[in-house]
Amino acid sequence: MGELIMEFSWSAIQSIQSLETSRAGRFQPEWRPILLGYFGLTPGMRVLEVGCGPGTLAPYLAAGVNPGTVTAVDLDKEFIQYAEDKAHREGHTGIRYLVANAYHLPFADGLFDAAVSYTGIGILQQPRQAIREMVRVVRPGGSIAVAEAVTGQTGILFKGVDALGRQESYPGAHQYWELKDRLHHALAQKPLGLGDPDWPPEAIWGLMAEEGVINLRINAWGYVDADDDSRHPSRMARIRDNGARELELVRLVRSDPQWKNIFQVKEWDELVRLIEARQNWLVDHAAFDWEAGLSIVMAGTQGL
Ligand SMILES: C[S@@+](CC[C@H](N)C(=O)[O-])C[C@H]1O[C@@H](n2cnc3c(N)ncnc32)[C@H](O)[C@@H]1O
CATH class of the missing domain: 3.40.50.150 (Vaccinia Virus protein VP39)
Structure with missing residues (x-):
């Protein structure tokens, strides 16, 4: 070796x-x-x-x-x-x-x-x-x-649950999922x-x-961790934490030179903006969030 x-x-x-x-x-x-x-x-x-x-x-x-x-x-x-x-x-x-x-x-x-x-x-x-x-x-x-x-994303078992996210209806939801799919597709081709x-x-x-x-x-x-799950009373904090983690990942990928060609700069900025918008929407529509x-x-x- x-x-x-x-x-x-x-x-x-x-x-x-x-x-x-x-x-x-x-x-x-x-x-x-x-x-x-x-x-x-x-x-x-x-x-x-x-x-x-x-x-x-x-x-x-x-x-x-x-x-x-x-x-x-x-x-x-x-x-x-x-x-x-x-x-x-x-x-x-x-x-x-x-x-x-x-x-x-x-x-x-x-x-x-x-x-x-x-x-x-x-x-x-x-x-x-x-x-x-x-x-x-x-x-x-x-x-x-x-x-x-x-x-x-890495699990095959939760594909069905992943699909739930597509029901979200905040402004920009469609674009959020499109950018996120592109990012995950790129990550899958060439992992971190x-x-x-x-x-x-x-x-x-x-x-x-x-x-x-x-x-x-x-x-x-x-x-x-779902809306009616009494094990996690601090759901709002959790929703924000999930959003923060997603931002963390996106910022990490964006700062790595090998990824700079996945998106144009304005698409990265848009993705970050949409993650924040989504997070706020989820806090107001908690029934839609789950982990x-x-x-x-x-x-x-x-x-x-
Ligand atoms: C995904 S984190 C998991 C941390 C912890 N087990 C948890 O679940 O909260 C992976 C951990 O492996 C550690 N790690 C990576 N390479 C390592 C190595 N060669 N020897 C020991 N730890 C390592 C990282 O520093 C990191 O803390």
Whole structure:
């Protein structure tokens, strides 16, 4: 294998706030036993989380494996600093955050009872190397789990739900969807350089099998945030957050030189304006907004 590439800084492309708000709805306290079961985690385990971001999942896991511990690593220093500060502020115990590269984990073989990652593997250019490392640092018989989102634009399962958006009727809605479709079409032709095209998220379980994970099972971790969903009383804030995330993505793509030819400058400006207009319209017509997501949780046992 050639030189291992360092990934770029994730906090430059997705804000802490956007990660935190999008995860808040997915990790509800009452669902914890189910997710821990899917991950193969039980109380007392020493767990490693790879690609932990700003600490969106580690405290949720730590509370479930108590008196066990969670060691959470990420390449992005800013995320780790934020996660550490938050743990201190909120009094989380049983978590250790560390800046580390998933491709070269700074741990001895078999040190952990389990290694997990939530949307931290599918974005890597060398997912195999990261999974190999997770397998290496977990003891034989321990748990290995990778969860990846297969949602919205990337998901085949939610095509029907995607079509709902076409019912929107604010001024410019038609043009918004036309520009958005063109953008997504262009992104699909030439992705942002995330992930390995040979191993899309939904196929990573095959990679896990090749790297020595046995007894593999797949579960779905889904959520729907709809108008009549009492789990999310702060819907207006959420609608605004979704809009803000969309703006973030569009601005990111626009600032990358490889994308400058997708649209003319005035079309980019129009798309940004329409996203803002749509967001305001959604706040006034909340019945039309929804967020549906599905993650697949691929988990098994260290079988080497
Ligand atoms: C989509 S974010 C997910 C973050 C977190 N798991 C969550 O769901 O909120 C992907 C994370 O992988 C991290 N990452 C990217 N390359 C990495 C590497 N080589 N080693 C460790 N972490 C990496 C990024 O910094 C980022 O925090």
